[in-house]
Amino acid sequence: MIITELKDINEIYEQIKPYSKILIAGCDGCCQPPRSLNEAKVLGQLLELKARTEGKKLIWKAITVLRQCDDRIAATTCRPFAEEYEAILSLACGLGVVMMNKVIDNILTFPAQNSHFGGVQNSSENFYIEYCEACGDCIIGETGGVCPRAGCAKHLSNGPCGGMVDGMCEVGGYTKPCAWVDIWKRLKKFNRLDLFKKYRGPRDFRLSTSPGYKDIYKEYTNEEEKKEEKV
Amino acid sequence: MAKRPAYSNLCKKIQEGKFVITGELEPKKILDLSEILHGAEEMKKTGKIVAANVTDGPQGDAYMSSLVPSYLVQEKVGLEAVWQVTVRDRNRVALFGDVTAGAVLGLKNILVLTGDHTALGDHNRARAVYDIDSTQFCEMLSIMIDQGTDYEGNEIVGGKIEMNYGCVANPNSNPREPEVLKVGRKVEQGVDFIQTQTAFDVDDAKDFLKELEQFNVPVLLGIFPLKSHGIAWYFDNYIPGVSVPKDLLKALKKAEKDNKGDKKGKYAALDKINIEFFEPFIKEIKKSTKAAGIHCMAVEYERLFGPLLKDF
Structure with a gap:
């Protein structure tokens, strides 16, 4: 699971301040603690209050996405109505925020969270910990x-x-x-x-150089071999 | 153990079987090196100190690099430097750059350290590097010195790096077994000597030295004379794994209180306490262990060297 933490409400508000109608998208994927429909709704209410103290009216709609990091799921869930909004606020991890920006590329998606690490949950001692x-x-x-x-x-x-x-x-x-x-x-x-x-000798950092990139189908097809034959 | 020639005076003296003493200098957030050079001169005057360690950002603080002070101590004072290099701030590319530069400047000893984490220092938001660890740095040095290439096997042109290098060990480590096994890994990478973190308990130090005997590498046991009660208290509370004996802390506090306003009297009293504690300590280590010497971390406390070391 991806361990995340909600940003400070003021920081979130500063990001969406220029907009008056926003879509707040929770994510039902692997980010922990859970950031789903309810969390999106609560965040909308908080931002609405915050805007009201500044004399502004903020229109928002809360939704949730099965997994924001999956391009097809993100697109089919959000595209039908995303264009009605001026901006999207994502409650996913950083991966989800980037993917939303890619699949709905005519609206900016802003992060409501900081992503910390891929970790596991130790419920008995009440912490998340990075194991890999x-x-x-x-x-x-x-x-x-x-x-x-x-x-x-x-x-x-x-x-x-x-x-x-x-x-x-x-x-x-x-x-x-x-x-x-x-x-x-x-x-x-x-x-x-x-x-x-x-x-143990020195680590080969080429194996983890950003940006990480792996061809999904590379290991399951013989396409590459065919290409080489053609050449 | 590597059968590398002794390039440095320190290693030559060790090979001759002398009981060697090294000192320590700490360049801090400074531009003026006069105090460092003065400290080195005081050490040299005693005629007992073979070489002085020059620290590299202890406690993770941003201090002057140890390279130039090490060079100046050798060049201006004529005291050999043990150039401390941590892997905290430099990747293998930068380490190669620094080691070759140090070789050109005539430095003969490197002490390899992991380095206190930046999270402990005064720039605690900094990114710590740790591209290679201290054991891998030992391997890299062995390749550079013994094979004349960089870590990837590319030839270093125009000369030979003539340096010896050491690693550190911590007698205060608890549990001790992983620490000893780790020292074994470093020894496999050809270290010429070991300097230890400070020890206050003589029996414990003897046990630790006994355990290190299996590696057949000269060990210099670290001691830390306590210049003031404040420093002793700081050391007791803030230096990982080090605890200063309570009696010693009390005695230092009393000496400072009894001599309030009398600087000379205070210095004499503090020096007396240190000599009474460390002189028998060193004698015992020299007599009953195979230690090659003592690494005396009397930073900015050079006046103690003369009286403390008169019998060694």
Whole structure:
């Protein structure tokens, strides 16, 4: 899931201030905490109040989209009535906001949220946590299933660093566990300290250079081979 | 351990079997290096200090780069520098650039560090780099020095890099096993020496040194003489994993209180406390461990070196 956080209401309002009629689009996709129809409606009411304090009237409509990051779903849901509005305010993650701008390209879509990371939910301890940063070169087979790239503040391949105190990380005031101590504990448990001792060479950042791009069909067709034959 | 020639005086002295002492200088948010150079001169005068570490943005703060002060300490004072380089602020391209520049300036020792995270420093909104980690930087240096190429194997033209490099280890680390295993990984990448974070507990330090013996690399144990109660308190509270013995903190506080208004008396009292604590400490380390020496982080406290080290 994509972990997001609502922007400050003043910041959201500043973005839509030039417009008097807006469409507020929730997203039923993977962004957490959920930002669906109800959240869109509440945001509309708040913005309406905010506009009223400035002596303005804001017309809004709340909808929700199954997944804003899917071009076909976003287009079929919003296109039929989007043009009635001057701007769209999206409650999706950054991916959804970009996709809405692409499929409804005659109206600007603004982000109501900040997107933080791809993470998981730890309900018992009440937090979201980043377990993977999509580096393009998965090494957790060597690290006991704990990712040192997403889990270590310094992204070390050969930790821990000197900032580890009593198993905790110097970043964040020693409140979060050191990923490398977790890795050591896991590998020790399975009697695989040989993996811990192993030296890991420098990371290949070409694998995660922005913008990420992968051909969807590349691995399922022989089109490319055919092209090469033609040449 | 790498069988690399000793290019630096520090490594030569270690190879000769001498018990070596290194000092530490800290360029801060400054343009005037006179205090740094004065500190280096004071160290040199004692005749006991083989080399002085020059720090690279400790605690993640934005300070003057360690390259030029390291050069000037060697050039103007004639004291060898241990040039500290962290991987926090530079990617492998910039590290290559700096190391070759340092080689041209005649620097002979590099101390490889990960570096305190920028989130701890005075520019805590900055992006931390950590393109390669300290172990990978050790590998990169070994390739540059021993094979004469950059990290990707492209030849470095017009000479040979004659440098030795060391890594750090933390005797205060808890749990200790992953720290020791990590040092092992760095040793595999050819480090010539190890300098440790500061130790206050002599028995604990001895245990740690014993564990490092397996790697067969010279170790300089870190100590941190306490110039004032304020610094001791800061160190106790803000430096990761370091705790100053409570008796020592109390004694320093008392010495400052008893000599209020009497600068000379205060200095004498503080120096006495430090000498009484660290002299037996160093003696014990020298006598009963295989440590190659002591890394004495008496930053801006150079007056202590003479009396503290008179017997070493």
